[in-house]
Amino acid sequence: MRDTGDLIRRWACATAVLALVGAGTAGCSSAPGGPAAIEVDAATSLADQAVHVRITGLRSGEEVTVGSQAEDQQGKQWNGRAVFRADAQGTVALDGTAPTSGSYRAADGMGLFWSMEPADGDPEHASFYPPGMLQQSYRVTLTATAKGRPPASRTLTRRWLGDGVTDRRLTLAPDGVSGDLFLPAPGTPRHPAVLLFGGSEGGNGLAPAAALLASHGYPALSVGYFGRPGLPSALKDVPLEYFATAARLLAAQPGTDPGHLLALGYSRGSEAALLLADDYPELIHGAVVYSPSAQVNSGFPDRLSTAWTKDGKDVGLGPIPLDRVSGPVLAIAGADDKLWPSPLWARQIVQELDAAHDPYPHRALVLPDAGHGVGTFPYLAAGTRPAHPVTGEQTDLGGTRPGNAAAQEQGWPEVLALLASLSG
Known part of the structure; x- marks a missing residue:
């Protein structure tokens, strides 16, 4: 047997x-x-x-x-x-x-x-x-x-794309902006939406993050504002009205809750995100900023030029006003950022919102052992000393590969949780 x-x-x-x-x-x-x-x-x-x-x-x-x-x-x-x-x-x-x-x-x-x-x-x-x-x-x-x-x-x-998620390439003619519009599957209830843009690298590097946000149910539009066909070749005299056009296009989508449209900016893009949140509070309802700046900086790579304009006028250097922000702000920085003092600026953003008695949730998330590469979504391999896409110079971004990986794994769910808190 x-x-x-x-x-x-x-x-x-x-x-x-x-x-x-x-x-x-x-x-x-x-x-x-x-x-x-x-x-x-x-x-x-x-x-x-x-x-x-x-x-x-x-x-x-x-x-x-x-x-x-x-x-x-x-x-x-x-x-x-x-x-x-x-x-x-x-x-x-x-x-x-x-x-x-x-x-x-x-x-x-x-x-x-x-x-x-x-x-x-x-x-x-x-x-x-x-x-x-x-x-x-x-x-x-x-x-x-x-x-x-x-x-x-x-x-x-x-x-990159969940079931039913669509990707539409936008061009200056006829859309007025250059980027990628990602929308959740048809029939998805209205959700908060996110307008994304990167930093001094130019192009449209946050498109993968936008695709994943849409896959989680949040309409997302990633735009380039220089370094793409038809756009300026450098970060110089970029009109804030350009981003406002993109935001209005995103707000008009059937799956977007126009009362909760946030700007997500990385590095130099954080300046634009915060400026938009303060200058267009009826359109942009808060911001998520990675490796942020609390002040307006000069153009790039020509540091004698102006980075941003509004109403045809230069946006002057100095602290970014935040007294008109009409939504939550989440500032995420790496404690070992060697490119610029983003941990200091992330805390300063929160302090300025506190001083303005801002009624919306706002906080700084400063993550240990991470550098300028603190975001966005996790699990892709990336070095800490890459060549800059515009200048070609080797750049020490600070942090470590394990530190950045841990920061992304912690920070990205915070972004999704913030959006979930605004849903329904």
């Missing part, structure tokens, strides 16, 4: 294998030579959502190397690596287990994603840009290798 315990073990193994159909090489065995299994809670997910990974089928105390591989938009391979010891049940849960060595050190379920490094070059000088950004998903392949066992692998899909 077959041993009852043996039957139970075989049934449990078969059940686990069925649950992992389509997962690549997988198995359920603690015997030497059998493959390990890579278990995930979501094989397909949004790019800003964590994936919970477990390695099973090992012996107690067995060493396993878990790797991550992805290809960037230039076809270059990026890799992460972490070595673990299995627990008494022959399992490694990445969320709660610190690797003994690898590309990251503390327990972090998404460490293999943000700690990836380019196959060639210094990771501190490089950033991972997925292929087909916004046009399609990208893939990350996980592997598990243990001595004497065949390797296991599993490919995960990371999406």
Whole structure:
């Protein structure tokens, strides 16, 4: 007669294998030579959502190397690596287990994603840009290798757009602005909306963040204001009316709650976001600012020029007035920002709102071990000393890669929570 315990073990193994159909090489065995299994809670997910990974089928105390591989938009391979010891049940849960060595050190379920490094070059000088950004998903392949066992692998899909989310490219003619409009699936109830713009890098770098916001239900418009066709080539004499045009376009969308339209600006873009919130309180109802400034600075890269204009006149240098802001303000900064004093300015923004007896929620979130790269959404690998896209100069942004990753993982949910608090 077959041993009852043996039957139970075989049934449990078969059940686990069925649950992992389509997962690549997988198995359920603690015997030497059998493959390990890579278990995930979501094989397909949004790019800003964590994936919970477990390695099973090992012996107690067995060493396993878990790797991550992805290809960037230039076809270059990026890799992460972490070595673990299995627990008494022959399992490694990445969320709660610190690797003994690898590309990251503390327990972090998404460490293999943000700690990836380019196959060639210094990771501190490089950033991972997925292929087909916004046009399609990208893939990350996980592997598990243990001595004497065949390797296991599993490919995960990371999406920019949730089901039904649309992306419409806007151009100066006929839209009046240059950017990308992302709208939640048709039929989604009205939600707060976000107008996004970046800093001195130019272009439209916050489009991925806008796509993810729309995927969470919030209409979002990311705009470029220089460094794109038809726009100025430098941060110089940018009219605030340009952003107001974009805000009105976003407010008119069927899924937008026009009473809760916020501006989100990063670095130099924080100046525009705060100016808009104060100059157009009937249109812009608060702001989220990353690595912010509390004052108007000169143009860039020509520091003798004026950055912003309104009504055809230069917006003068000096503190940004905040006495007319009509919505919440969240200022997020890295405590180790080496580009400019954003922690000081984030606190100053809150102090000025306090002094103006602003009735809306406002706070500064200064995150340790992070630099100017404190935002926005988490889990993409990025260095702390990149070449500036406009000047080409190597720039020390401060912070560390683990510090920035932790800050993004903490800061992004704060943005989503703020928007959720304004819904309904």
